[in-house]
């Protein structure tokens with residue numbers, strides 16, 4: 001006989017579990033139930049001993065009590081043994097379940113029979129009330145420890161209550177009628193409580209299992225993604241190295257051809273050579289960016305952090321930006337830099353400045369302005385680069401800083417690769433700084449970055 005699916009619990013709102021998980025949960029629940037049932041078994045045995053010796057039943061029906069006590073002792077010992085076997089995995093779950101059903105049923109029947117016999121033999125209210133108190137305690141204990149197996153709990157409670165209720169019914173009078181009613185109501189209450197606890201227990205177990213499975217799946221997916229990303233980075237890095245060598249040859253020989261004094265190129269040839277030079281330079285920039293990106297992503301970037309004055313670097317960048325700015329009639333507003341030193345890698349910081357200034361011109365309107373200003377904020381310097389250009393829509397802002405994402409500029413005439421900002425942000429973070437921006441479509445954008453001041 002196959003194990004029932006989670007002891008009758010089935011929640012259609014939860015995704016179905018596979019057979020192995022169900023088996024695991026059944027095993028977990030069996031161990032839980034075993035642990036919970038140990039004190040219960042010992043208490044029932046003790047309750048039988050105490051209540052029997054303290055009441056006249058021991059004198060009147062000694063053989064019966066001794067037999068019941070022996071039976072109960074055997075059951076409790078067997079239960080302890082079976083629990084040991086379960087924890088040592090020397091018994092399979094199906095057999096353990098059968099054995100437990102048998103033992104719980106016998107121990108409930110022994111108690112039920114004992115109380116019924118006592119009620120039948122001694123119609124003494126005090127004695128019967130004391131025994132009833134024990135019975136109520138045992139029944140509620142059983143309901144709170146056996147609820148994991150719903151059917152077992154039902155059988156256990158019925159085995160205790162039915163013999164008692166039968167005897168009480170046989171002695172029908174107004175007093176016993178209220179007792180019957182009280183017992184029935186209490187039995188019902190325990191059954192309802194046990195059913196609710198059972199549902200909550202199995203639901204929690206299933207949800208935990210599902211969460212654990214989902215977490216495992218996510219971890220595997222993450223590991224796979226990381227492996228794929230590593231492979232991509234390595235591929236890009238080796239490809240970029242391989243591409244750079246022939247490209248440098250193309251650039252070198254094109255320059256030689258363009259400037260050869262012995263056989264100077266014709267005007268048309270010069271135009272073509274300029275096209276080759278422009279395209280090759282563009283390709284070289286792209287390859288260098290991809291190389292930088294793979295270095296940054298693989299953590300192989302080497303930095304030379306020193307204390308420097310940012311104004312000097314900005315001055316170095318300006319001639320490079322100015323040519324482009326003049327072409328687009330963008331006016332440059334460059335604030336004087338504070339003299340305080342920051343900690344950064346000079347070459348990489350220049351790369352950051354060039355990228356942001358370049359973007360500020362590239363994505364600006366003709367005749368627009370580009371402003372560079374500074375703010376001293378506590379222990380760091382904030383550098384703002386504000387343009388009055390095309391801005392970035394809210395939809396595109398969410399996709400910012402994704403490699404190779406050009407945010408709607410894919411088909412525009414503005415050249416770019418969509419990796420500059422990713423590199424810029426990573427470079428700044430590697431220099432203990434950070435990059436952020438705000439932008440409004442058609443109004444312009446402000447990119448700012450923070451760098452720590454050198455300690456005085």
Ligand code: ADP
Pocket residue numbers: 355359360363387389390391392405406407408409415416417418419420421422444445
């Ligand atoms: P590239 O400029 O080479 O495409 P970047 O990584 O520097 O790559 O920028 C990514 C994208 O972000 C650009 O393609 C552009 O759509 C947008 N962007 C960057 N800077 C600005 C700016 N100052 N104004 C408007 N859009 C910008």
